[in-house]
Amino acid sequence: MxxxxxxxxxxxxxxxxxxxxxxxxxxxxxxxxxxxxxxxxxxxxxxxxxxxxxxxxxxxxxxxxxxxxxxxxxxxxxxxxxxxxxVSMIHQELLNVPDRSVRENVWLGREPMRSFGPLRFLDHRKMHEDTAALMKSLDMEIDPADRMGGLSISKQQACEIAKAVSYxxxxxxxxxxxxxxxxxxxxxxxxxxxxxxxxxxxxxxxxxxxxxxxxxxxxxxxxxxxxxxxxxxxxxxxxxxxxxxxxxRDTTDRFPPVASVPGEVRLEVRGLTAANPRSFRDVSFDLRRGEILGIGGLVGAQRTELVEALFGLREVASGEILVDGGLVRVRSPRDAISHGLGLITEDRRGSGIFPLLSVTVNTSVASLGRYLGKARLLEHRRIESEAAKLNEALRTKTPSMGTQIQNLSGGNQQKVLVSRWLMTLPDILIMDEPTRGIDVGAKYEIYTIMAELARNGKSIIMVSSEMPELLGMSHRIMVLCAGRHTGTLEGKQATQENIMRLATQFV
Amino acid sequence: MAASSTVTAQAPARGLRAFLSKNTNIVTFVVLALALGALTGGRAFGLDSIQNLLIAESVRAFAALGVGMIIITRGIDLSIGYVVCLVASVSASFAQTPDYAAALYAGKDFVILVPIAAGLMTGALCGLVNGLLVAYGKLPAFIATLGTLSIARGLQLIYTKAAVVGSLKQPFKNISQGSLGPVPYLAIYVAFAAFVVWVLLRHTRRGTNFYAIGGNPVAARVSGINVERELVMVYLYAGVLYGIAGVLQAGRLGLANALTANGMELDAIAAVTVGGVSQTGGVGTMGGMIVGVLTLGIINYGMTYLGVDSYYQLLMKGVIIIVAVFMDMNKNARR
Known part of the structure; x- marks a missing residue:
């Protein structure tokens, strides 16, 4: 037609x-x-x-x-x-019912029915035969009775396509x-x-x-x-x-100057491989004092997985992590924090903020151990003044320190999260998509904070999907593709074209 | 922070009105109390009546403080009633008069510390099991505690051979039944426990961790909190509180049997919910829990005083839980 x-x-x-x-x-x-x-x-x-x-x-x-x-x-x-x-869509993540059969998945929501007096029952035979005919016409070798979840990803996808054709x-x-x-x-x-x-x-x-x-x-x-x-x-x-x-496109004037000069190596990663075989493998890099290291790559490059593994949130199969030259084991975020790492996750709502808790608690939650007084009771006054001081320095706009963080704008929530990690006195701050979902003005402020931190000798790893951000803020850009480290770009070599080339090397 | 113009852009509302609008649970309690006072021409609030109310609600208050903390961490505990029942039976079995022929340990005279310690340890053990199942077994709290509920019930029947554990020694009963001037001992114990819970929730790192875990468990983990250990601890603390409740309940009634504390989980969960502890997790205070206990107490007491059939009281309790949760869901609806 x-x-x-x-x-x-x-x-x-x-x-x-x-x-x-x-x-x-x-x-x-x-x-x-x-x-x-x-x-x-x-x-x-x-x-x-x-x-x-x-x-x-x-x-x-x-x-x-x-x-x-x-x-x-x-x-x-x-x-x-x-x-x-x-009009149908085959999603990146398959949306099927894994525990039901292929035929039930194909006809989900419009199952052929058979009448028995006033009652109506599923017509399993028709469902089966129609599905078999459909598969045959598409030259797909899939048994309509198979359990969907038992098929390979590729066959499941073929089923989705068959379903689209059936419509x-x-x-x-x-x-x-x-x-x-x-x-x-x-x-x-x-x-x-x-x-x-x-x-x-x-x-x-x-x-x-x-x-x-x-x-x-x-x-x-x-x-x-x-x-x-x-x-x-x-x-x-x-x-x-x-x-x-x-x-x-051009990238002028959207970023503050990053004036810091990288110093000695703070963090060294050697041959890090995820326990999940579909994730990253054999990734090595180092990070210097006062350096902002950008990590670029496409969706599915395993950038978030890599930094979450560094922070003890994901299992590692092999590889070494060295902080200031010493081998460390990071099995939980607690370990990571004790080695001077901080992580601002990409999903602010899901794994960042405590929506119903105050700005003060949201700021101090990761550092309470340093504010225990007599009988190990919390020193509220010191906590509050330190949290307020940090948020003031980052110009967080909030009605009060007692306000629930959910009432703040995205940009201000992000500043509270930066404050949270600054309060832990980290040497190395990992920021996963630090400006996702915040407006342009707040982005510039976050960039300014990052440049300032680097100038004060902190090391920053910035995962970003935004090319201009990578190019505008990083001393070096490390590119991942399908879980592998395909190259690190520096100086004149750091161009959008080169990043794209490395990001698509294996695909 | 007086100097922080950016941090304090506008002062939060202050004063009595702000306090009341934030603490609707207290308003509810006062309104109910006044209503009951008016209906009975003040007779409902004689000294005797208040003493009775305090005694009746005290045991429940321990359970409420325990489950209140659990709900703050986004958990739930359905095992309370039978755990308290098991505790009361174990505790009572070590407090029977030695010359009582039907005693579980007939002829043995234990010092008064034994029934108390046995009760507290039983409660703590039940809480620990709940905590391990939820934290490390990753079972939904609802299912895990439903399981321990039945286990506790079974153990109680096995241990007592389904008999009443009675004839308790007077010194043991005095722990629950005595009073300091006009103030029942039970009320003093509750006040002390409430103070400890307040310090824990408000002034310790662990308390803040409870709120953080309930508010966002993933973020809590990222923030370096040992979520599993903290969850075990909250169920353990609750278990100790149930232990206290069980020991005191045995002493108060002078016996324990399979019906002791039946349905207490319903009372406790209802009370803390009315008191503003949110099922969404991360929200609630010690004060709210106690106000919730008193509110339910005054409803029960008022209905009894006004001669309402006890069957209707049960029905009312269910309605109150549903209404309280409904209002809470609307208040704390995210986004």
Missing amino acids: PNDTASGYVLEMLGISKSFPGVQALNDVTLKVRPGTVHALMGENGAGKSTLMKCLFGIYREDSGDIVLKGAKVKFHSAKDALVSG DASVVVMDEPSSSLTETETEHLFRIIRDLRSRGVAVIYISHKMSEIFQIADEVSVMRDGRMVGTYAASELDEDGLIRLMVG
């Missing part, structure tokens, strides 16, 4: 804009997809790809713009809504579908995608993997900073050109 609309497009997203408090996430974005094509959607982390797809599936409501499916304006209210209209899908969105597949499995996925294309289905393919894009895509749309850069035929692009389109 190619070209079933006058425009020649099966899906058009026209002039979509979406803003969140303090952020323009999408700015007048237009995406047009032809039937029977594979359309790659490219962009850095945070460029707006996921936001755009969330608008398509009604998870976010766009501020303005239209979505046109086969010539008719549509507005989906949920993924289910979209699915019924023939008579005209548009299938795939978000990083190959991220957990082996090479042969990826080959199989591509066969399925080509089959879908020949049936007239449009596939929107989101991936960071350059090589895949040029293998499978017909057209490529590139997003950057919430805007659509443009749509190109895959044949008219090459890898370098695509990277330039994805990162091309």
